[in-house]
Amino acid sequence: MANDPLSVTFAALADPTRRAILARLSRGETTVTELAEPFDMSMPAISKHLKVLERAGLIERGREAQWRPCRLQAGPLRDVEGWVEQYRIHWEERLDRLGDYLRELQTREKSDDDSSEQ
Amino acid sequence: MANDPLSVTFAALADPTRRAILARLSRGETTVTELAEPFDMSMPAISKHLKVLERAGLIERGREAQWRPCRLQAGPLRDVEGWVEQYRIHWEERLDRLGDYLRELQTREKSDDDSSEQ
Numbered sequence: 001m002a003n004d005p006l007s008v009t010f011a012a013l014a015d016p017t018r019r020a021i022l023a024r025l026s027r028g029e030t031t032v033t034e035l036a037e038p039f040d041m042s043m044p045a046i047s048k049h050l051k052v053l054e055r056a057g058l059i060e061r062g063r064e065a066q067w068r069p070c071r072l073q074a075g076p077l078r079d080v081e082g083w084v085e086q087y088r089i090h091w092e093e094r095l096d097r098l099g100d101y102l103r104e105l106q107t108r109e110k111s112d113d114d115s116s117e118q
Numbered sequence: 119m120a121n122d123p124l125s126v127t128f129a130a131l132a133d134p135t136r137r138a139i140l141a142r143l144s145r146g147e148t149t150v151t152e153l154a155e156p157f158d159m160s161m162p163a164i165s166k167h168l169k170v171l172e173r174a175g176l177i178e179r180g181r182e183a184q185w186r187p188c189r190l191q192a193g194p195l196r197d198v199e200g201w202v203e204q205y206r207i208h209w210e211e212r213l214d215r216l217g218d219y220l221r222e223l224q225t226r227e228k229s230d231d232d233s234s235e236q
Contacts, residue, residue, distance in 0.1 A: 002133050010132035014125045019201075026205060074208035081206070083137075084199045087144060090192035091199075 005057075006083060009076040012056035017041070018049050022058060025072040029062075035070060123175075124201060127194040130174035135159070136167050140176060143190040147180075153188060 001011060012018060017039060024035060036046040050070065053059045057076050062069040119129060130136060135157060142153060154164040168188065171177045175194050180187040 004134055006137070007132045007134060010128045014128035014132060015120050016122055016125060019124070022205075026208060072205075072208060074205050074212060077202050077205045078209040081199070081202045081209075084195050084202065087140075087190075087192050087195045088199070090144060090190060091196035094192060 005076070006079060008056045009058065009080060012052050012058055013080070015049070015052075018053055021049060021053060021070075022072060025059060025070055029069040029071040031067060031069055123194065124197060126174045127176065127198060130170050130176055131198070133167070133170075136171055139167060139171065139188075140190060143177060143188055147187040147189040149185060149187055 001007070020039070021035060024030065024038070032043070032046065032050065035050075036043060039046060050059065050061070054061060057073055060071045060073050062071070119125070138157070139153060142148065142156070150161070150164065150168065153168075154161060157164065168177065168179075172179060175191055178189045178191050180189070
């Protein structure tokens with residue numbers, strides 16, 4: 001598995017549970033126990049996911065022994081946004097072409113209606 | 119490995135060679151042979167990467183037997199952008215806090231300079 005920072009971030013995001021953990025943390029820091037509640041998962045399974053997120057720099061854990069709150073770290077997500085942004089022109093082009101096609105269909109339908117009314 | 123569309127996309131992006139292939143294809147469609155040239159990789163290795171990208175819907179292959187050009191498909195990248203956008207507030211907040219801190223440092227330095235000038 002590639003270990004450059006962007007690859008590590010993408011690999012960490014390639015799991016719906018880990019993305020749900022980030023979504024929960026975007027609403028505020030929390031303990032691991034609280035974090036685990038909505039998921040039907042064992043604590044070791046949750047801990048494994050947290051380790052992947054921590055290694056990718058997407059979360060940070062408090063240092064207090066009993067209360068080790070998890071916090072979102074958005075830096076790597078900014079890098080994902082920076083990477084994906086460069087492709088924006090491609091999906092916008094595609095939407096433009098789809099828009100042109102729909103307009104063409106409408107014009108064609110309209111002229112069909114006009115000719116049937118004659 | 120998770121097989122929901124967003125997870126499949128993120129997993130496909132978690133490799134620098136596959137991201138380099140997309141960068142190449144963003145400049146226009148090309149054959150697999152041309153695509154393989156800049157990479158010091160065997161054709162089977164490149165083909166494996168292309169299969170991962172194709173499964174994620176990030177590329178499309180032409181149907182012509184001899185000339186099967188690869189084309190970028192940006193739809194899944196738009197979904198990545200949509201997902202990551204919701205975290206923008208978090209990295210912007212962080213940059214705002216960093217900005218506040220730098221301004222505070224500058225003000226402090228300035229007042230230090232002012233008092234040493236007296």
